[in-house]
Amino acid sequence: MRRHPLAAALVVLLLVTALRPLPQLVDAVTGAPPGDAVLVKPFWYLVLAPPSDMLDALTFLSLARAKALLATWLVVLATVGGLSGESWRGRLTRAVGYPLVLVLFAAAAVLAPRPVPYLTSSDPDGTIVDFHAHTEASHDGRRGWTVEDLARWHAAQGFQASYVTDHNVVFNRHVVTPIRLLPGAEWSVFGQHVVALGEVEPLDPALYSRDTPAMLGIFGGLHALNALGIASIPEYWENHRDDLGLFVAEGVDGFEIVNCAPKAIGFPTKARAEVVALARSHDLLLTGASDNHGWGKVTCVWNVSYPESHGYAANHVIARPLAMAQGESPTWTAAVSQGWLMLRTLDIPERISWLTWILLWTIYRDVPRRHGQPGGLGILARRLTVAPREGPR
Numbered sequence: 163m164r165r166h167p168l169a170a171a172l173v174v175l176l177l178v179t180a181l182r183p184l185p186q187l188v189d190a191v192t193g194a195p196p197g198d199a200v201l202v203k204p205f206w207y208l209v210l211a212p213p214s215d216m217l218d219a220l221t222f223l224s225l226a227r228a229k230a231l232l233a234t235w236l237v238v239l240a241t242v243g244g245l246s247g248e249s250w251r252g253r254l255t256r257a258v259g260y261p262l263v264l265v266l267f268a269a270a271a272v273l274a275p276r277p278v279p280y281l282t283s284s285d286p287d288g289t290i291v292d293f294h295a296h297t298e299a300s301h302d303g304r305r306g307w308t309v310e311d312l313a314r315w316h317a318a319q320g321f322q323a324s325y326v327t328d329h330n331v332v333f334n335r336h337v338v339t340p341i342r343l344l345p346g347a348e349w350s351v352f353g354q355h356v357v358a359l360g361e362v363e364p365l366d367p368a369l370y371s372r373d374t375p376a377m378l379g380i381f382g383g384l385h386a387l388n389a390l391g392i393a394s395i396p397e398y399w400e401n402h403r404d405d406l407g408l409f410v411a412e413g414v415d416g417f418e419i420v421n422c423a424p425k426a427i428g429f430p431t432k433a434r435a436e437v438v439a440l441a442r443s444h445d446l447l448l449t450g451a452s453d454n455h456g457w458g459k460v461t462c463v464w465n466v467s468y469p470e471s472h473g474y475a476a477n478h479v480i481a482r483p484l485a486m487a488q489g490e491s492p493t494w495t496a497a498v499s500q501g502w503l504m505l506r507t508l509d510i511p512e513r514i515s516w517l518t519w520i521l522l523w524t525i526y527r528d529v530p531r532r533h534g535q536p537g538g539l540g541i542l543a544r545r546l547t548v549a550p551r552e553g554p555r
């Protein structure tokens with residue numbers, strides 16, 4: 163183990179974090195594991211657990227923490243690369259190459275196809291829904307990210323239905339496979355995003371963008387169209403923090419309390435608790451949103467929805483704990499705390515997969531090699547050559 167300090171440290175971390183595990187999922191309202199929903203990890207996700215878990219952890223970063231994590235690790239990797247090796251040419255190559263690997267890995271988190279975990283619910287009355295997601299019809303949606311792409315993205319993660327809520331664009335197409343897509347829109351009005359759910363008609367956001375009283379009129383406007391108006395809180399939560407009572411008075415139907423977009427995933431737990439208390443006392447809906455724009459392969463939140471119920475009881479918001487923790491740890495610790503949180507969320511099969519990969523890596527590194535050959539290739543070289551016989555001269 164002394165010959166492999168990195169592997170030894172990882173094994174210790176895997177054991178220590180197993181003593182303080184985080185649940186696979188939490189109810190965003192109670193913070194406790196949900197009783198009726200399970201996160202299923204496919205076979206290849208588990209076999210490839212180290213990259214799978216690290217790509218998920220890179221996806222569930224707030225914007226500020228993503229910047230801190232990348233900046234720290236780029237400096238660390240460039241320094242380690244620049245200090246290892248004999249020749250200046252080798253050191254320079256490593257000083258550039260190591261950080262480049264991280265950049266490529268981060269790009270893979272956003273773009274690379276891979277197996278993803280999916281949610282199942284044991285409650286026959288519940289439907290797994292996303293309340294807020296985008297296509298290329300949004301100004302900031304990924305080019306080429308079609309309605310069909312969005313439906314497949316949701317289906318792979320266990321969703322049975324999703325509202326399509328493009329920015330200031332009404333969705334009203336009829337799509338039922340692989341999952342049902344539901345009509346909606348996301349209106350940007352005076353420092354507030356309002357998610358409209360239902361057969362919405364186009365409306366003029368300028369009417370509601372003059373000031374706060376004008377903005378609050380959108381809830382009545384949506385009701386006149388037979389649509390629900392949900393205030394998306396996580397991204398711009400500070401803008402109208404003191405106005406939420408007025409939102410209720412003017413007819414808001416609910417609040418979005420978890421949102422996976424990098425700008426919104428850092429919504430602080432304390433602020434969320436205030437919104438939850440308000441919704442509870444007025445029997446309003448609480449929702450979670452992937453807010454997918456075509457980037458990233460995994461959602462941090464699902465909803466188990468009960469269409470027969472109304473208001474507060476009509477929906478359970480179920481999230482990955484790594485996402486819920488983004489507003490808690492200080493930003494500058496991201497390079498360490500994100501890895502620590504990720505290791506705490508591993509289940510037993512993932513830990514076994516990690517340990518197996520570490521074992522394989524150390525065996526590979528330990529294979530005896532001939533002078534001048536790169537590490538690990540010696541096993542081939544030894545098989546192909548006959549060692550010179552040694553004898554007395």
Ligand SMILES: [Zn+2]
Nearest residue numbers: 294296348453
């Ligand atoms: Zn959005």
